Amino acid sequence: MREPPVMLDGRLLAKEIEADLTRRVARILEKTGEVPALATVLVGEDPASVTYVRMKGNACARIGMASRKVILPDSSTTEDVLAAIDELNRAPDVCGILLQHPVPPQVDEQRCFNAIARDKDVDGVNVESFGAMTMKLPAFGSATPMGIMEILARFDIPVAGREAVVIGRSPILGKPVAMLLLNADATVTICHSRTRDLPAVVRRADIVVAAVGKPLFVQPDWIKEGAVLIDAGYNPGNIGDIDLANAAPRSSAYTPVPGGVGPVTISMLMKQTVISAERRAGLA
Numbered sequence: 492m493r494e495p496p497v498m499l500d501g502r503l504l505a506k507e508i509e510a511d512l513t514r515r516v517a518r519i520l521e522k523t524g525e526v527p528a529l530a531t532v533l534v535g536e537d538p539a540s541v542t543y544v545r546m547k548g549n550a551c552a553r554i555g556m557a558s559r560k561v562i563l564p565d566s567s568t569t570e571d572v573l574a575a576i577d578e579l580n581r582a583p584d585v586c587g588i589l590l591q592h593p594v595p596p597q598v599d600e601q602r603c604f605n606a607i608a609r610d611k612d613v614d615g616v617n618v619e620s621f622g623a624m625t626m627k628l629p630a631f632g633s634a635t636p637m638g639i640m641e642i643l644a645r646f647d648i649p650v651a652g653r654e655a656v657v658i659g660r661s662p663i664l665g666k667p668v669a670m671l672l673l674n675a676d677a678t679v680t681i682c683h684s685r686t687r688d689l690p691a692v693v694r695r696a697d698i699v700v701a702a703v704g705k706p707l708f709v710q711p712d713w714i715k716e717g718a719v720l721i722d723a724g725y726n727p728g729n730i731g732d733i734d735l736a737n738a739a740p741r742s743s744a745y746t747p748v749p750g751g752v753g754p755v756t757i758s759m760l761m762k763q764t765v766i767s768a769e770r771r772a773g774l775a
């Protein structure tokens with residue numbers, strides 16, 4: 492008989508990462524006398540985005556780092572957002588900049604992402620960071636994909652040679668996680684809204700990454716027995732993209748929602764900000 496599925500506990504992993512980061516922030520403070528800061532830029536009042544920004548501020552506080560919040564009105568233009576980013580690029584205390592996705596439709600999100608200085612692009616969203624990450628060159632990676640890879644590594648889930656199916660191709664999640672899985676030698680298929688016979692494609696997967704943004708979208712009968720389920724979805728009511736209550740029993744391991752990918756995403760953002768601060772302090 493097969494072993495029961497393992498729950499990949501993102502909260503536990505995030506705690507371990509944060510304990511390490513707390514020590515590293517203290518070391519930066521000791522050397523420079525300055526507390527490094529992560530800046531978040533929020534455009535509009537999307538309730539989920541407001542919550543994400545608050546969670547990131549809380550995480551900064553837990554590890555002893557400062558956070559700076561820039562809140563811009565929903566009516567902001569691309570130029571308004573670019574001006575805010577430009578100021579943060581020049582601010583000496585700011586070691587990382589995060590533009591909260593999504594921005595209102597009149598704002599050119601990728602242009603704003605590309606304006607973030609590469610050494611402060613701790614969410615790996617600018618096109619240079621993405622290109623470098625894809626080519627396995629030094630770069631900050633997109634936080635959620637980095638968190639997913641951290642979960643797979645920490646729980647000893649083999650990736651090389653396995654079939655990974657990523658559902659979703661957004662620039663912050665689906666596409667970069669597919670590249671990271673490819674760089675880790677998985678055989679990767681990326682699915683999207685135009686994919687034909689999605690259930691048949693997902694049934695091939697040893698590793699399923701759901702990044703769709705539709706509650707309980709992935710059905711239990713799409714899951715191959717023993718597959719690993721990574722649910723990156725975070726829909727209103729703390730509901731993931733996979734019908735985990737019914738799909739997890741078929742899996743060998745799965746990330747819960749909440750408490751799976753979300754907490755590790757935030758700690759990867761913190762980790763990359765600390766690395767940026769260490770570089771500025773001459774400690775890395």
Ligand code: NAP
Binds near residue numbers: 658661664682703704
């Ligand atoms: P997004 O930009 O809306 O992208 C959604 C993707 O899903 C698109 O590529 C879309 O395909 C695809 N899709 C939509 N309907 C589909 C269908 N019927 N069949 C197959 N694919 C379909 O979303 P996102 O920003 O990547 O976020 C995805 C989810 O992850 C959301 O629930 C979000 O809240 C969550 N998220 C979680 C974290 C975290 O830290 N846990 C971080 C970021 C996002 P097309 O490209 O063809 O439109």
